[in-house]
Amino acid sequence: MMKKILELNNVNVSFHTFAGEVKAVRGVNLHLEKGESLAIVGESGSGKSVTSKSIMRLLPEKTSEIKEGEILFEGRDLTKLSNREMEKIRGSEISMIFQDPMTSLNPTMTVGKQIMEGLRKHQNLSKNEAKERAINLLKLVGIPNPELRINEYPHQFSGGMRQRVVIAIALACNPKVLIADEPTTALDVTIQAQILDLMRDLQQKTGTAIILITHDLGVVANLSQRVAVMYGGTIVETGTTDEVFYNPKHPYTWGLLSSMPKLNSAEKELMAIPGTPPNLLNPPKGCPFAARCPYAMQVCVDHMPDVTDVTSTHKTACWLLDERAPQVEPPEAALVGGAR
Amino acid sequence: MSMHEKQLNNDLFQPAVRSSDDAEKITKESTSFWQDARRRLFENKGAVAGLIIIVAILLLAFLGPLFSHNGFDDQDTSRTNLPPRIPVLENVGFLGLDGVDIRGVDQYKMKNQKDNYYWFGTDALGRDQFVRVWKGTQISLYIAFLAAAIDMIIGVAYGAISGYYGGKTDNIMQRIIEILIGIPNLIVVILLILILDPGIISITFAMVITGWTTMARIVRGQILKLKNQEFVLASLTLGAKSSRIVTKHMFPNILGSIIITSMFTIPSAIFTEAFLSFIGLGISPPTASLGSLVNEGFKSLQIYPHLVLYPAVIISLIMISFNLLGDGLRDALDPKMRK
Amino acid sequence: MVRFVLKRLLYMLITLFIITSFTFFLMKLLPGSPFNNEEKLTDQQKFILNEKYGLNDPVPVQYLNYMSNLVKGDLGVSFQYDNRPVSTMITERIGPSAVLGVEATIIGTIIGLILGIAAALKHNTSIDYLSSLFAVLGISIPSFVFAGVLQYYVGVKLGWLPVALWDGPKYHVLPALSLSVFVIATVARFMRTEMLEVLGQDYITTAKSKGLSNLVVIWKHTIRNAMIPVVTILGPLAINLITGTLIIEKIFAVPGLGFQFVSSIQLNDYPVIMATTIFYSVCFIIVILIVDILYGVIDPRIRVAGGKG
Numbered sequence: 009m010m011k012k013i014l015e016l017n018n019v020n021v022s023f024h025t026f027a028g029e030v031k032a033v034r035g036v037n038l039h040l041e042k043g044e045s046l047a048i049v050g051e052s053g054s055g056k057s058v059t060s061k062s063i064m065r066l067l068p069e070k071t072s073e074i075k076e077g078e079i080l081f082e083g084r085d086l087t088k089l090s091n092r093e094m095e096k097i098r099g100s101e102i103s104m105i106f107q108d109p110m111t112s113l114n115p116t117m118t119v120g121k122q123i124m125e126g127l128r129k130h131q132n133l134s135k136n137e138a139k140e141r142a143i144n145l146l147k148l149v150g151i152p153n154p155e156l157r158i159n160e161y162p163h164q165f166s167g168g169m170r171q172r173v174v175i176a177i178a179l180a181c182n183p184k185v186l187i188a189d190e191p192t193t194a195l196d197v198t199i200q201a202q203i204l205d206l207m208r209d210l211q212q213k214t215g216t217a218i219i220l221i222t223h224d225l226g227v228v229a230n231l232s233q234r235v236a237v238m239y240g241g242t243i244v245e246t247g248t249t250d251e252v253f254y255n256p257k258h259p260y261t262w263g264l265l266s267s268m269p270k271l272n273s274a275e276k277e278l279m280a281i282p283g284t285p286p287n288l289l290n291p292p293k294g295c296p297f298a299a300r301c302p303y304a305m306q307v308c309v310d311h312m313p314d315v316t317d318v319t320s321t322h323k324t325a326c327w328l329l330d331e332r333a334p335q336v337e338p339p340e341a342a343l344v345g346g347a348r
Numbered sequence: 349m350s351m352h353e354k355q356l357n358n359d360l361f362q363p364a365v366r367s368s369d370d371a372e373k374i375t376k377e378s379t380s381f382w383q384d385a386r387r388r389l390f391e392n393k394g395a396v397a398g399l400i401i402i403v404a405i406l407l408l409a410f411l412g413p414l415f416s417h418n419g420f421d422d423q424d425t426s427r428t429n430l431p432p433r434i435p436v437l438e439n440v441g442f443l444g445l446d447g448v449d450i451r452g453v454d455q456y457k458m459k460n461q462k463d464n465y466y467w468f469g470t471d472a473l474g475r476d477q478f479v480r481v482w483k484g485t486q487i488s489l490y491i492a493f494l495a496a497a498i499d500m501i502i503g504v505a506y507g508a509i510s511g512y513y514g515g516k517t518d519n520i521m522q523r524i525i526e527i528l529i530g531i532p533n534l535i536v537v538i539l540l541i542l543i544l545d546p547g548i549i550s551i552t553f554a555m556v557i558t559g560w561t562t563m564a565r566i567v568r569g570q571i572l573k574l575k576n577q578e579f580v581l582a583s584l585t586l587g588a589k590s591s592r593i594v595t596k597h598m599f600p601n602i603l604g605s606i607i608i609t610s611m612f613t614i615p616s617a618i619f620t621e622a623f624l625s626f627i628g629l630g631i632s633p634p635t636a637s638l639g640s641l642v643n644e645g646f647k648s649l650q651i652y653p654h655l656v657l658y659p660a661v662i663i664s665l666i667m668i669s670f671n672l673l674g675d676g677l678r679d680a681l682d683p684k685m686r687k
Numbered sequence: 688m689v690r691f692v693l694k695r696l697l698y699m700l701i702t703l704f705i706i707t708s709f710t711f712f713l714m715k716l717l718p719g720s721p722f723n724n725e726e727k728l729t730d731q732q733k734f735i736l737n738e739k740y741g742l743n744d745p746v747p748v749q750y751l752n753y754m755s756n757l758v759k760g761d762l763g764v765s766f767q768y769d770n771r772p773v774s775t776m777i778t779e780r781i782g783p784s785a786v787l788g789v790e791a792t793i794i795g796t797i798i799g800l801i802l803g804i805a806a807a808l809k810h811n812t813s814i815d816y817l818s819s820l821f822a823v824l825g826i827s828i829p830s831f832v833f834a835g836v837l838q839y840y841v842g843v844k845l846g847w848l849p850v851a852l853w854d855g856p857k858y859h860v861l862p863a864l865s866l867s868v869f870v871i872a873t874v875a876r877f878m879r880t881e882m883l884e885v886l887g888q889d890y891i892t893t894a895k896s897k898g899l900s901n902l903v904v905i906w907k908h909t910i911r912n913a914m915i916p917v918v919t920i921l922g923p924l925a926i927n928l929i930t931g932t933l934i935i936e937k938i939f940a941v942p943g944l945g946f947q948f949v950s951s952i953q954l955n956d957y958p959v960i961m962a963t964t965i966f967y968s969v970c971f972i973i974v975i976l977i978v979d980i981l982y983g984v985i986d987p988r989i990r991v992a993g994g995k996g
Contacts, residue, residue, distance in 0.1 A: 066895055091901070099898030106896075111889040116912050116987055125907075126897035161987045177897065307360035332361045394823070530702035531709075532971045534930050535964045538952070539713045542960065619829055626831060627933055627949045642831060646938065649839060660832045667827035675823070 012080075013217055014040040014063070014102075014185055019077035021055075021062050030288050032058045034241040035077070037315075040185065045211060045218040047228040047249070049264065050238035053285050056221045059238070060187045063219075064104055065094050081185070100130035103178040107190040109170035113162035119146075120158030123177050130181045145176040148213075150206060168199035172206065182214060189221045204230050225268045229253065234321070237261050240286045240296025247322035256342060257316075257324040260297045266341035295327065303328060303336050385604075388680035395676020398669035405666060409489060412482030469654045471644065481658050484636040488663070491552050491637070492617040496610045498556045503563025504606060510564070511571030512594065518568075525561050533558035537620060541629045548631065555620055563609050570602040604681035611674035615667040622663055638663045695979050699972050706968045710961050711753055715746055762962035765951075773962040777944060783853050784936065784943035788928045790863040795870020795924075800917075802871065803878025804910060810883060818875060825872025830931050834865035834938045851940040862939040866931045870924055877920050881913035918982050925974040929967050 021033035033055040040046050048056045061067050062074055065086060079086040081102065086094065103126075106112040114122060123142040127133050133141065139158070146154035149172040162170055171191065178186055188207065192200035208231055211218055220232055228235055229249060236246040237260065245258040256262055263281035283300035286292050292299065298308035308327050316329040327333055389395055468477035510521040537554040544550035574580055580597050588596075622639030624630045630640045638659045645656030734743070744752070756763070762773040806818035842850035842861060849858050885891065886909055894908045932945035940946065944963065951959035 064896055066892055095898045095900055097898070098896055104893075104896040106889055106893060108889060112893045114890040114894065114908055114912065116915065117908075122893075125894075125899060125903075129898060129903075163988050174893070177893070180897075305361050310360070327361070330361070334361070526698060527702050527705060530698065530972055530975060531706055532926055532929065532968055534926060535706070535968055536709075539710060539960075539964060542952070543713055543716050615827065622829055622831070623930060623934065627937070628953045646831070646835065649835060649843075653839060656835055660829075660835060664828040664832050667829065668823060671823055671827045 011042045012039045013042045013082060014038075014219075015078075015080040016059070016063070017078050017080070019059070019062065019079060020075040021058050021067065021072060022075050023072045025071070025289075028289055031291050032072075032241055032288055033062065034291065036238075036241075036243055038236055038243065038246075040217050040219060042184075043211075043215045043217050044234065045220060045232045046234045046236065047220045047222060047232035048236045048238055049222060049225060049228055051223055051285060053288070054238040055241040055288075056238045057189055058241075060104070060189055060219060060221050063187060064098060064102060065089075066098075066104070096130070099126040099178075099183070100181040101183055102185040102187065103181070103183040105171075105174050105178050105186065105188040105191045108194040109167055109174050110194065112174055113170055115162055118159050118161055119165070119173050123158075123173070123180055126177060126180045141180070142176075145180055146173070148179070148210070149173070149176045151176075167195055168202060171195060171199075171203055175203075175206065175210070179210065179214065179216070183216060185219065186216045187219045187221070190223070191220070192227060193222075193224070200227075207231060225253075225264060237264065240291065241288055242296060242325065244297065244326065245322075245324045247318070247324075251319065251322040254343075255318070255322070256338060257318055257322070257329060258297075258326045259301045259303050259328070259338075262338045262342035263300075265343075266339055295325075305333065385680045389676050392676040392679060394672040395680070398672030398676065401665055401669040402673065405485060405662065405669070406489070409482050409485040412485075413479045416476050416479045468658045469652075471655055477641075477655065477658065480636050480641060481638075481662060484638045484641045484659060485662055485666075487548065487631060487635065488618050488621055488638040489666070491548055491555075491621050492614045494548075494552045495555045495559060495617040496613040498552065499560045499563050499613050500606060500610050502556070502560040503609075504567050506560065507564035507567025507569075508571055508594070508598075511568035511575070512590075512598075514572075514575075522568075525564060528558065528561050531558065534620075534623075537624065538627075538629065541624060546624070546629050546632055551621055551624060551631070555617055559613065559617070562613075563606070566605050566609050567602055570605050571598060574598050574601055604677075608674060608678045608681060611670060611677055615670040615674075618663065618666055618670075638666075691983060692980060695976050699976055702972055703969065707754065707757060707965055708750070710964055711750055714957050714961055715749075757965070762965075763958040765956055765959050773958050776947065776959060777962060777966055780942065780944040780947045782943070783941050784932050784945055787859070787862055787866060787932055787935070787941065787943060790859060791866035791870055791928060791931070792924070794863060795867035796874055798867070799871040799874025800878050800914070802875035804882055804913075806875065806879045807882030807886060807913075808905065810886075815879075818879070822872045822876040822879075825868045826876065828868075830865055830869060831934050831938060833868050834862070834935055837861050837865055838938060851938075853939075853941045853943075858939075858941075862935045862941055865938075866928065866935050869927055869931065873920055873924060873927075874917065877917055878913060881916055882909060885909050885913045915982070915986050918978055918985065921978045922971075922975045925971055929971065 016036055016038040019033055019036045020031070023030040023032055036055070036059055038046070038048075038059070048059065050056045058067065058072075063079055063081075063086065067074075074087050077087070081097065086097070089097070113119070120139065120142050123145055124133075124135075124138040127138045127141055128135075131138075143154045143158055146158060151157055151169060151172055157165075162173070165173060175191075191207070192203050195203060204227060207218065210216070218231070220227065222228060232249055234247065235249050235252040236243050237252065237258065238244070239260050245252060245256065245261050247255075252261060253265070256265060260281075267280055281300055286296045286299065292309070293312070294310050295301070295304075295308040295313050298304045301308065305327060307330075311327075313325045313327045313330075315323050315325045317323055318329075328336055468481055471477055471480070506521065510518045533555075536558050540554035540557065541550060544554065574597070580593060583593055583597055618638070621630065621637055622642060625637060625639030625643045628643075630643065631637045633640070636644075641659035642656055642663065645652070645659065649656050753763075760774060762777070765771050765773055765776060802818045802821065806815040809815050838850055838861060841847050848860050852858055891904060891908055894904045899907075929945075932943060933949055934945075935941070936943045936946035937949050944966075947959070948963045950956075951963065
C-alpha cells in the first residue's frame with residue numbers, strides 16, 4: 009500500500025449567497041497517494057472545482073466556508089492552518105494550474121518574474137539563482153529560447169505556450185501535489201494533446217501527485233490511474249480508471265460514458281443525459297441524480313445512498329447495488345471497448 | 349447501513365413514478381430584459397432616492413412659484429435682504445427659519461413685514477427668493493434637458509451613420525470627432541457665449557456644439573459591436589432590410605446606452621450653465637437660473653448666507669440625484685458598462 | 688511607438704490650428720472695434736489706435752499676422768491694462784494657478800487612490816459604502832458649493848484659515864481642498880471599479896496559489912494593475928482643474944490665471960481672453976498627449992504592440 013499524501017474526510021463546503029446557503033460540496037471523501045494521478049470528473053456545477061479550491065483554501069473568504077470535515081495533507085489538517093501557514097504550503101507543497109491560460113497570467117508582469125515570485129518566496133533564492141531556475145523550468149515545459157522569452161509578457165505567448173508557463177509556475181518549487189483544474193479545456197484540440205503529454209512526462213520526471221479536474225473522459229483515460237466521479241456536490245463513484253471505464257456501477261457514470269464519442273462504436277447517435285443538475289441551494293435529500301436517473305426508485309428520492317464497496321478500490325454510492333433493488337444492466341453505449 | 353435497513357421496506361425499491369418532464373422543469377419565471385432592468389433599478393436605493401428627488405424638484409419648480417403672490421422680478425425696497433421665515437418651523441429655534449439674521453436682528457420686525465413669510469427670504473432688491481429659486485430651477489432644468497435632447501439627436505445620428513456604414517465614411521467621421529475631442533469644450537463654450545450674448549438658446553447651443561461627441565462615440569461603439577453579432581448576421585441572411593435591422597435589432601440594444609449617456613449629460617449641462625453664470629456669462633437679469641442666483645448670492649455670502657444657500661442646495665441635489673439615477677440605470681441596463 | 692507619437696503630434700498640431708483659427712474668427716465676429724466703448728476718444732484717435740493694432744487691415748491679413756505672431760510667442764497686448772503684453776500677463780499669473788492645480792492633483796490623487804483601494808478591499812462593507820457615497824457627492828456637488836461651505840465655515844465662522852487672497856501656505860489650504868474634492872471623488876470611484884475588476888481576475892488566484900502573502904498579491908498584482916487605467920482619467924481631470932481654477936480663484940481671490948481670465952471676460956479684454964483660451968487649450972492638448980504616451984509606456988500590452996492606433 010502506498011502512502012496517502014492527501015486525504016479529504018467528509019468535506020462540506022457552502023457558499024453564502026443572497027438567495028441562501030448553497031451547499032456546493034456535500035460530504036466528499038477522497039484520498040491521493042504519493043506520485044499517483046487522480047481524476048475528478050463531473051459536469052459544470054458538480055462541485056469538482058470547489059473541492060480543489062478548498063484544498064488550496066482559495067475560495068473567497070467572505071462568501072464561502074468549509075463547514076465540516078478535514079483535509080489532511082501529510083497528516084496536517086489544512087482547514088485548521090492559519091493564513092500564514094497556508095501560504096507556506098501553497099505553491100511549494102501543493103500548487104495549482106487553472107483552466108484559462110489567457111487570463112491566469114498577470115498581463116503586466118514578465119513571464120520570468122511571475123515564475124520567480126514563488127521561487128524567491130519559498131526557496132529564498134537570490135535573483136540570479138531564481139532566474140536560472142526559471143529558465144530551466146521554461147526549458148522543462150518545452151518553451152524554446154527560454155533565455156529570451158523570460159523577459160516577455162504573457163500576451164506575446166500563444167495559448168498553449170501560456171499554459172506551459174502556468175505549468176512552469178506551478179512546478180517551480182517541486183510541489184508534492186499538483187491540482188490541474190481543467191488544464192486543457194480552453195485550448196485547441198491539438199494543443200490539448202501536447203499539454204497532456206507534457207503533464208504525463210513531467211509527472212514521470214518529478215513524481216508529483218496530480219489531481220486532474222475535468223469533464224472530459226478522454227483526458228482521464230490519458231493521464232490518470234484513478235477516477236472519482238462527482239455529481240451534485242457528492243462523489244458517486246470512485247475506482248481505478250479501468251474499473252470505472254470497464255465496470256461502471258453508477259447510472260450517472262453510465263450516462264457519462266454513453267455520451268462520450270467512441271471510434272469503434274456502432275452507435276450512430278451519442279446518448280445524452282436528459283435534464284439539468286440539481287439546484288444546490290436546496291439539495292435533494294436523496295440521491296442527487298435521482299431526478300435524472302432512468303432507474304430511479306422511490307428510495308433514491310428520499311434517502312441518500314450509502315457507499316458500497318465493489319472492490320477494495322472501487323466504491324459506488326447507488327441504491328441499485330442494494331440487494332433488494334432490481335438488477336439492471338448498463339446500457340450498451342456505456343460499455344467501453346466491449347470487454348468487461 | 350444497518351440503520352437504514354431497519355427503516356427501508358422493500359416497496360421503496362420499486363421504480364419511482366415520475367412525469368417525464370420533471371427533469372427539464374424550469375423553476376424560474378422568465379422575465380423580459382426591461383422587466384429585469386426595472387427590477388434591478390428599483391432595488392437600487394440610491395437610484396430610487398435620486399428619482400424621487402428629481403420628481404419632487406420638478407414638481408416644486410413648476411408649482412412652487414404659485415404658492416407666492418409675488419412674481420419672480422417683483423422688486424420692493426421695503427423688504428430687502430430678509431432672511432428666510434417659514435410658518436410653524438419659525439418656532440423651531442435651531443433651524444434658523446425665524447426671520448432673524450446672523451447678527452441676531454429680527455429683520456421682519458425691523459422692516460415692518462411681521463405678517464409676511466418669505467420662505468427662502470428676499471434678495472437685495474426685495475425680490476421673493478422662493479419664487480426666484482424655483483423659476484431659476486425651471487430655467488436650469490430647461491437648458492439641461494434641451495441640451496441633452498439635442499446632444500442625443502445629433503450624437504445618435506452621427507454615431508449610427510458612422511458605425512453602420514463603416515469603411516471610409518466611418519474613418520473620416522471618426523477623424524473629425526478625434527479632433528473635436530481634443531478641443532476643450534469649456535473654451536469653445538466661453539468663446540461662443542462671448543459672441544452670442546448669454547441667453548437660454550445660446551448657452552444650450554454652445555454646450556451642444558461640443559457635447560454631442562460623447563454620445564456619437566458611444567453609439568458608434570455599440571453599433572460596431574452589434575453589427576458583427578450573430579443575431580444581426582442571422583437577420584441579414586434571412587433577407588432583412590437595413591431599416592429593419594437598425595430599428596428592430598440595433599436600436600433596442602443601444603437604447604440602454606443612449607439613456608444612460610443622456611442621464612449623465614443633464615447634470616453636466618446644469619453644472620456648465622452654473623459655471624457660465626459664475627464667470628459672468630450666464631443668463632442676464634432679471635431672469636435667473638440656479639447658477640446666476642448662486643453667483644449673486646456669493647457676493648453677500650458673509651452677511652446674507654441664505655441667498656446662496658438655497659440655490660446651492662438645489663443645484664447640488666439635482667446633480668446628486670441625476671448622478672445616482674444614472675449610476676442606477678447603468679447598473680440596471682448594462683451591468684458590464686460599469687466603468 | 689514612434690509612429691504612434693508622431694501621429695498624436697500631428698493631431699495635436701491640427702487641433703491647435705483649428706482652435707487658434709476658430710478663436711481668431713470668433714473674435715472678429717464680435718461687433719465693432721474694441722475701442723468703440725471708449726467715449727472719450729474722437730474718431731480720429733480711434734482710427735489711429737485701430738491702425739496701430741492693425742485692425743484696419745483686411746481680415747485675412749490680420750489673421751496671417753496674428754498666426755505668425757502666435758508662432759513667435761507674441762500674443763498681442765491688453766486693451767485694458769495699458770497695453771501690457773498678454774504673454775507677460777499670462778506668465779505673471781500662471782504661478783498661483785499652477786501651484787493650486789498641482790496641490791489639488793497631488794492631494795486628490797493620493798486620497799482618491801486610498802479611498803478607492805480601501806473601498807474595493809472592503810467591498811460591501813460600511814467603508815465601501817461611505818467611500819462610494821463620498822465619491823457620488825464629490826462628483827455631483829459643484830466645486831463652488833464646496834468652496835462656499837469651506838470659506839463660510841472654516842474661514843468666516845471658525846476663523847481658522849484665511850478667507851481669501853494668496854500669501855503663504857496657510858492661504859493654499861482652502862482653495863486647494865475645494866479644488867481637490869472632485870479629483871478625490873473621480874479617482875476614488877475609478878480606482879474602486881478597477882480594483883474590483885482586477886481582484887476578480889484569474890491571475891490574482893494564480894498569484895495566491897503561488898503562496899504569495901495577501902499584501903504582496905494586493906500590492907504587486909492588484910494595485911499596480913488597477914492603477915494603469917487611472918492614467919486615462921487625467922485628461923478629463925485636467926479640464927476639470929482648469930474649470931475649477933476659474934471658479935476657485937474667483938471665490939478665494941487667488942491672483943492666478945483663472946481669476947484674471949474671469950476678470951478679462953467681465954471687462955471684454957479680448958486679447959487676454961483669446962490668449963488665455965489658447966493657452967488653456969495648449970495645456971489641455973499637451974496633457975492628453977502625455978496621457979496617451981504614458982499609457983503606452985506603462986502598459987506593456989500597448990508598449991510592445993507599438994501603439995493602439
